[in-house]
Amino acid sequence: MTNKSKVMLIDSLINDLRRNYPDWPSTFSQCMNEGCVNGARGGRQCIECIFNELMELTGNDSHVEILHEHIYRASRARNTLILRAKEKVAK
Numbered sequence: 001m002t003n004k005s006k007v008m009l010i011d012s013l014i015n016d017l018r019r020n021y022p023d024w025p026s027t028f029s030q031c032m033n034e035g036c037v038n039g040a041r042g043g044r045q046c047i048e049c050i051f052n053e054l055m056e057l058t059g060n061d062s063h064v065e066i067l068h069e070h071i072y073r074a075s076r077a078r079n080t081l082i083l084r085a086k087e088k089v090a091k
């Protein structure tokens with residue numbers, strides 16, 4: 001694999017990782033990878049498979065973990081803010 005195609009693949013996997021934490025209710029189906037039973041957005045790869053592929057591609061670079069944690073925490077923070085705003089409207 002050329003460096004350019006590796007960079008493009010890593011970038012694409014990061015986008016897929018983000019897509020697995022959608023802002024709004026979304027449809028999930030089974031991960032596209034054979035034998036994997038996890039749910040994945042749009043029938044693509046699940047979070048775990050994407051994470052593992054990124055780790056393999058980057059030689060277990062710890063930045064993959066940092067990025068995933070960031071995406072996860074940002075998604076949770078967003079959902080909490082939206083939920084709190086909805087609660088305030090309901091009162």
Ligand SMILES: [Zn+2]
Pocket residue numbers: 031032033036037038045046047048049050
């Ligand atoms: Zn999977």
